[in-house]
Amino acid sequence: QVTLRASGPALxxxxxxxxxxxxxxxxxxxxTGMSVSWIRQPPGKALEWLARIDWxxxxxxxxxxxxxxxxxxxxxxNQVVLTMTNMDxxxxxxxxxxxxxxxxxxxxxxxxxxxxxxxS
Amino acid sequence: xxELTQDPAVSVALGQTVRITCQGDSLRYYFASxxxxxxxxxxxxxxxxxxxxxxxxxxxFSGSGLGDxxxxxxxxxxxxxxxxxxxxxxDTSGNHVVFGGGTKLxxx
Numbered sequence: 001q002v003t004l005r006a007s008g009p010a011l012x013x014x015x016x017x018x019x020x021x022x023x024x025x026x027x028x029x030x031x032t033g034m035s036v037s038w039i040r041q042p043p044g045k046a047l048e049w050l051a052r053i054d055w056x057x058x059x060x061x062x063x064x065x066x067x068x069x070x071x072x073x074x075x076x077x078n079q080v081v082l083t084m085t086n087m088d089x090x091x092x093x094x095x096x097x098x099x100x101x102x103x104x105x106x107x108x109x110x111x112x113x114x115x116x117x118x119x120s
Numbered sequence: 121x122x123e124l125t126q127d128p129a130v131s132v133a134l135g136q137t138v139r140i141t142c143q144g145d146s147l148r149y150y151f152a153s154x155x156x157x158x159x160x161x162x163x164x165x166x167x168x169x170x171x172x173x174x175x176x177x178x179x180x181f182s183g184s185g186l187g188d189x190x191x192x193x194x195x196x197x198x199x200x201x202x203x204x205x206x207x208x209x210x211d212t213s214g215n216h217v218v219f220g221g222g223t224k225l226x227x228x
Contacts, residue, residue, distance in 0.1 A: 049217035060215045106168040
């Protein structure tokens with residue numbers, strides 16, 4: 001059974017760096033074709049894709065946020081970490097992590113419960 | 121701004137059929153996925169690929185696409201289908217993901 005869970009601080013101050021952790025089970029991120037992404041959703045607004053890391057350590061970032069984001073993985077701990085620098089109140093959102101589907105095509109198939117982060 | 125365009129709100133009478141659309145250039149090259157999101161919950165995928173439903177998703181949900189437009193159809197909408205629906209796809213590079221702005225479905 002695939003599960004993911006996003007965790008991190010509930011409150012951060014403006015200009016601080018946010019570190020979020022996605023802890024997962026039921027798969028290995030070292031398996032060929034595997035991929036985990038981060039997505040966020042401001043209150044009452046649309047979903048926004050942030051970043052993705054693949055099994056071979058390839059990394060992809062949102063064009064608009066790439067200067068502020070770093071994604072990494074710790075295969076031994078079954079975790080993916082996202083850092084976002086220079087936080088601003090507009091970054092207040094629920095942050096989700098999601099895994100690619102078993103078809104290895106659908107990037108955001110399995111979703112975890114999100115972590116609400118408030119910047120204030 | 122979203123790179124996929126959805127109508128902000130749609131309503132349907134109980135038991136009737138509703139189509140929710142998603143438009144964008146990336147849909148000419150990649151299938152859309154559709155997600156249902158209820159208040160306070162994470163999105164749940166309901167349609168992916170050409171017209172695939174994950175296990176547990178009722179068969180009243182179906183997907184289709186033509187050109188730059190993808191559609192989610194609910195045939196015989198139920199009260200529990202009232203939710204926000206988001207579409208997404210890979211972008212034209214294939215490496216990023218783009219989302220629609222979401223459609224709030226009201227079942228009357």
